Amino acid sequence: xxxxxxxxxxxxxxxxxxxxxxxxxxxxxxxxxxxxxxxxxxxxxxxxxxxxxxxxxxxxxxxxxxxxxxxxxxxxxxxxxxxxxxxxxxxxxxxxxxxxxxxxxxxxxxxxxxxxxxxxxxxxxxxxxxxxxxxxxxxxx
Numbered sequence: 001x002x003x004x005x006x007x008x009x010x011x012x013x014x015x016x017x018x019x020x021x022x023x024x025x026x027x028x029x030x031x032x033x034x035x036x037x038x039x040x041x042x043x044x045x046x047x048x049x050x051x052x053x054x055x056x057x058x059x060x061x062x063x064x065x066x067x068x069x070x071x072x073x074x075x076x077x078x079x080x081x082x083x084x085x086x087x088x089x090x091x092x093x094x095x096x097x098x099x100x101x102x103x104x105x106x107x108x109x110x111x112x113x114x115x116x117x118x119x120x121x122x123x124x125x126x127x128x129x130x131x132x133x134x135x136x137x138x139x140x141x
Contacts, residue, residue, distance in 0.1 A: 019108065023104060029101055031097045032097040032101050038090055044088065048081050055074055055077055059071055059075060
């Protein structure tokens with residue numbers, strides 16, 4: 001292996017910020033931002049979310065005072081409101097957009113991790129199929 005350029009942590013962080021800026025400019029993130037804005041303006045969604053939050057506070061108090069029957073009833077109300085919320089097409093789209101953005105971020109993270117591992121194995125003359133390095137006294141990365 002010849003003389004290769006070495007990067008400092010600040011340089012790597014700067015590249016990560018550039019990559020983050022690229023991710024923000026994807027269709028997935030754009031759709032998520034638009035969907036979140038619509039969720040915030042949707043009165044029925046906001047009303048249901050408000051009710052859920054109030055019931056969640058009530059549930060915390062009921063749990064604290066060990067009011068198990070009332071807690072069960074409150075939890076059932078929360079579940080019913082959550083089901084109602086999940087039936088609204090905009091909420092379905094919003095949740096899907098969250099999943100799409102998370103999948104994109106996971107793909108970026110996995111690509112970085114896998115590439116680093118591959119480069120380490122290759123630079124040590126290791127075996128890519130086994131995932132082991134030859135120079136490591138521990139037999140792997």
